[in-house]
Amino acid sequence: MTTVEPFGRRLHRAMEERGRFCVGIDPHAALLRDWGLGDDVAGLERFALTVVEAVAPVVGVVKPQSAFFERFGSRGVAVLERVVAESRAAGALVLLDVKRGDIGSTSQAYADAYLDPASPLASDAITASPYLGFGSLDPMIDTARRHGAGVFVLALTSNREGPEVQHARAGGATVAGTVLDHLRRLDAGAEPLGDFGAVVGATIGDTTEDLDFGGPVLAPGYGAQGGTTADLLRIFGRAARHVLPTSSREVLAAGPDTGALRDAARRGNDAVVALGGA
Numbered sequence: 001m002t003t004v005e006p007f008g009r010r011l012h013r014a015m016e017e018r019g020r021f022c023v024g025i026d027p028h029a030a031l032l033r034d035w036g037l038g039d040d041v042a043g044l045e046r047f048a049l050t051v052v053e054a055v056a057p058v059v060g061v062v063k064p065q066s067a068f069f070e071r072f073g074s075r076g077v078a079v080l081e082r083v084v085a086e087s088r089a090a091g092a093l094v095l096l097d098v099k100r101g102d103i104g105s106t107s108q109a110y111a112d113a114y115l116d117p118a119s120p121l122a123s124d125a126i127t128a129s130p131y132l133g134f135g136s137l138d139p140m141i142d143t144a145r146r147h148g149a150g151v152f153v154l155a156l157t158s159n160r161e162g163p164e165v166q167h168a169r170a171g172g173a174t175v176a177g178t179v180l181d182h183l184r185r186l187d188a189g190a191e192p193l194g195d196f197g198a199v200v201g202a203t204i205g206d207t208t209e210d211l212d213f214g215g216p217v218l219a220p221g222y223g224a225q226g227g228t229t230a231d232l233l234r235i236f237g238r239a240a241r242h243v244l245p246t247s248s249r250e251v252l253a254a255g256p257d258t259g260a261l262r263d264a265a266r267r268g269n270d271a272v273v274a275l276g277g278a
Helices: 007-018 029-034 041-055 074-089 104-115 134-147 175-187 229-242 258-271
Strands: 022-025 061-064 093-100 125-128 150-156 196-200 217-219 243-247
Touching: 007 093, 007 150, 022 041, 029 041, 041 061, 041 074, 041 258, 061 074, 061 243, 074 093, 093 104, 093 150, 104 134, 125 134, 134 150, 134 175, 150 175, 175 196, 217 229, 229 243
Parallel strands: 022 061, 022 243, 061 093, 093 125, 125 150, 150 196, 196 217, 217 243
Antiparallel strands: none
């Protein structure tokens, strides 16, 4: 029987060997236009595969945003399949940003689509929403464990609408705190890093939540959206060593030249060295 290496171990190694900066692949219409490409499948393919060619060999993690591929229908999803496959072939882990959240057989179907190696969209990890109750994610958690994959669960996002749900209290704890407690239990005893992470924005400001729960933290909002390395150190404290800052515009604006894109990704890695060892 083949033993699958857990995602947390693979992520820890990628962060140690390639750095902790995560490049978002977000082919939205404005970026396609800035690159001189059409807002169509041909433009999408040229854009996305150029980014993969440039950055997947030099960063530890890439994060394609599924929605920007899905908007082109089945042909867009076919491009996403290539992005996933070619990024992994180049040595990068793929964190597919899908933010799925549902119940029962539907939750399991999402898990099969994105985490089962039999699927052409199989990725190393996905993002998920816990707001139908954390237990609704059990099919994703179980499937991730079975296949050595990871799940990053929304906890404290940086969008202005987030606090009305995430800061609400139920039974004395905040909703975000409850999500983090669930992750703490899932990651208990995992070394050197748990398989189940949280999404916590790099621009949330100060928080009283304990963010050192044993798993990785995806921190969107870094770079062009305003988050700095100093912000990450202040927000996460001792947990900063487990943070994966992610940025898309900071890197993608350097395209379409592959050398400029690669240099931008390397600069991103250099900028977050202060966060410490993984």
